[in-house]
Amino acid sequence: MTLSLSAIAMLVFGSVVLYGGLVYFLYRALKGRKK
Amino acid sequence: MVYSVDLRWGMHAEQFFLKNFLGVTSSPLILGGIRIPVLLSLIAIWVCIFLILYKGVKRIGKVVALTVPIPTILLIILTIRGLTLPGSIEGISYYLTPNFSQLLNAKVWLAAYAQVFFSLGLAQGIMITYASFLKKKSDITNNAIITSLADAGTSFFAGFTVFSIVDYLAASQGVGIENLGIAGPYLIFVTYPTAISLLPIAALFGVIFYIALLTFGIDSAFSMIEPITSGIHSKWKITKAKATAIMCTLGFFASLIFTTGSGMYWLEMLDHFISNFGLVAVGLVECLILGWVFNLHRLREHANKTSDVLIGRWWDVLIKFVIPAILIILLVASVVDNIMNPYMGYPWWIILICGLAPVLFIFLLAFILMKIKGNRVKT
Numbered sequence: 001m002t003l004s005l006s007a008i009a010m011l012v013f014g015s016v017v018l019y020g021g022l023v024y025f026l027y028r029a030l031k032g033r034k035k
Numbered sequence: 036m037v038y039s040v041d042l043r044w045g046m047h048a049e050q051f052f053l054k055n056f057l058g059v060t061s062s063p064l065i066l067g068g069i070r071i072p073v074l075l076s077l078i079a080i081w082v083c084i085f086l087i088l089y090k091g092v093k094r095i096g097k098v099v100a101l102t103v104p105i106p107t108i109l110l111i112i113l114t115i116r117g118l119t120l121p122g123s124i125e126g127i128s129y130y131l132t133p134n135f136s137q138l139l140n141a142k143v144w145l146a147a148y149a150q151v152f153f154s155l156g157l158a159q160g161i162m163i164t165y166a167s168f169l170k171k172k173s174d175i176t177n178n179a180i181i182t183s184l185a186d187a188g189t190s191f192f193a194g195f196t197v198f199s200i201v202d203y204l205a206a207s208q209g210v211g212i213e214n215l216g217i218a219g220p221y222l223i224f225v226t227y228p229t230a231i232s233l234l235p236i237a238a239l240f241g242v243i244f245y246i247a248l249l250t251f252g253i254d255s256a257f258s259m260i261e262p263i264t265s266g267i268h269s270k271w272k273i274t275k276a277k278a279t280a281i282m283c284t285l286g287f288f289a290s291l292i293f294t295t296g297s298g299m300y301w302l303e304m305l306d307h308f309i310s311n312f313g314l315v316a317v318g319l320v321e322c323l324i325l326g327w328v329f330n331l332h333r334l335r336e337h338a339n340k341t342s343d344v345l346i347g348r349w350w351d352v353l354i355k356f357v358i359p360a361i362l363i364i365l366l367v368a369s370v371v372d373n374i375m376n377p378y379m380g381y382p383w384w385i386i387l388i389c390g391l392a393p394v395l396f397i398f399l400l401a402f403i404l405m406k407i408k409g410n411r412v413k414t
Contacts, residue, residue, distance in 0.1 A: 003124065007131035018188040025180050025344075032174060032343055 036249060039231070039241030048228040053299070060296040063304065063381070063389050067296020074294045077287065084257045085283040088264060089276040092168045095257070102254050106247035107189065110196050113244060116234070117199030126202025129212050130194050141368040148318075148365060149310040154186055158317035160262030167265070176342040197222070204230040220299065223248065260286065270409035301389060307378055308390035311369055313397060319362040326355035 003011070038044060044051035053059045060067035087098050117123055137143045152158050166175065198212075204226065205212045231241045260282055267278040292301050325331060331351050339345050378386055 003128050004132055006133055007128050010131045010133055014191050018184055018191055022181065022184040022188055025177055025184065028343065029174065029177050029181065032177070 036242065036245035039228070039245050040238055042228075042232055042237055042241060044228045045232065048232070049225045052224045052228070057299055058296040059299050063297045063300035063385060065297055066292075069291070069294045070296065070298075073298065074291075077290060077294055080253070080256065081283050081287045081290075083253055084260055084286075085279055087253070087257045088261060088283075089279040091275050095261070098257075099254065102250040106250045109243050109247035110189075110193060113240065113247070114192070114196045114199065116240065117196055117203070120199065120203040120234075122202045122206040123199040125206075126198035126200070126212060127195060129202065130198035141365060142372065144361075145311055145315070145365045145369050148315055148362070152314040152318055153310055154190060155183060156258055158314045158321060159259060160266070161258050164262040164265050165258075172341050174342045174344075175338045176344045176346060180344065200230045200234075201226060204233065207233050220302065266404075304378065304381075304386075304389045305393055308394050309397075312366070312391075313394045315362055315366055315369075316394075316398075319359055319366065322354050322359045322362070326351070326359070331355065 038051075038056075056070070056072065058067055058070055087094060118127075156162055169175070169178070201222075202212055205214075227244065228241070231237050231244060234240050260279075264275065264278040264282045267273055267281065268275050271278075273281075292298060325334070331354060335346050335350055373386075377383060378390065381389075
């Protein structure tokens with residue numbers, strides 16, 4: 001069995017929003033600390 | 036965790052957990068005596084909480100530096116193991132495939148709000164207390180966003196851990212995932228132990244799973260006690276150690292009910308009423324006070340001064356109108372639903388004693404403590 005298209009879409013959406021967002025805001029925090 | 040060394044539950048985790056370990060009685064009002072192994076665990080947990088909290092925030096920082104990465108690493112190990120099991124893709128598919136019709140179900144929204152409130156520690160004073168330890172120039176907005184994303188990201192990842200292994204169990208027992216218990220204590224103490232028994236090197240994975248669970252649990256427990264001890268410490272000029280000792284002793288005696296044969300009923304009922312009503316109601320009161328009594332834009336301006344992520348006027352609208360409106364609708368829908376379908380089919384007087392009375396008691400106690408004149412420590 002493989003993942004359905006909607007399941008893959010949820011996986012991509014969740015990963016991009018949560019982990020992408022986390023990496024982005026951590027980067028901003030580190031950049032702000034350097035300043 | 037101790038029982039996972041020799042997988043004492045065997046292939047009958049439900050019987051072992053409910054009958055042998057907890058000695059569950061037939062009703063919440065039949066206490067059935069204190070269960071000694073549960074009592075010893077309770078003592079150990081409260082001693083741990085005391086040792087972590089009594090020296091203040093510096094020790095909390097050291098403990099969290101261990102108790103956050105360790106379970107996260109253990110979760111990753113368990114997920115990798117889960118994903119290599121036969122049938123794991125079916126479990127993941129069950130987890131990820133959306134059912135958009137549920138968006139019209141008010142119960143789902145209330146459960147989601149309760150989960151977010153509980154998971155992020157909102158409406159429990161946790162965020163307010165920890166924020167008070169920050170330096171004045173800390174970037175509150177960015178910290179809040181990182182905390183929320185890390186929390187939701189961990190929950191999202193933990194879903195893979197659960198569903199990859201749970202499907203293995205469903206496949207082994209020849210039943211569908213929907214017929215397995217995958218919520219609350221049943222998941223942790225019945226479904227998961229059974230799944231672990233089926234794994235190769237089961238004892239190792241059992242110990243890993245319960246260490247992860249213990250460290251996550253202790254993190255949550257001391258963060259819930261910290262706001263109260265900090266409050267007592269600053270209001271009545273009591274040392275941190277004394278305030279922690281008072282709270283841990285009171286907490287221990289208050290939680291003795293959970294060590295009895297009826298403890299499971301009390302746990303589920305209190306969890307249901309405090310998560311679904313108590314936290315949401317406190318969140319609503321916080322929004323109303325912050326939005327309509329406190330000068331909200333001052334708070335936003337302070338946050339914007341120290342952050343490069345600027346909050347606009349939309350935040351005021353959310354706190355003043357949108358969130359209170361949503362919480363009121365959800366609360367009313369939930370009250371109506373609970374009147375129409377009493378929780379677990381229990382008679383009304385049991386729900387009043389075990390569910391609503393503790394929630395009302397918390398509000399009453401908070402009001403009384405607020406009214407008692409304190410002796411503030413200058414900070």
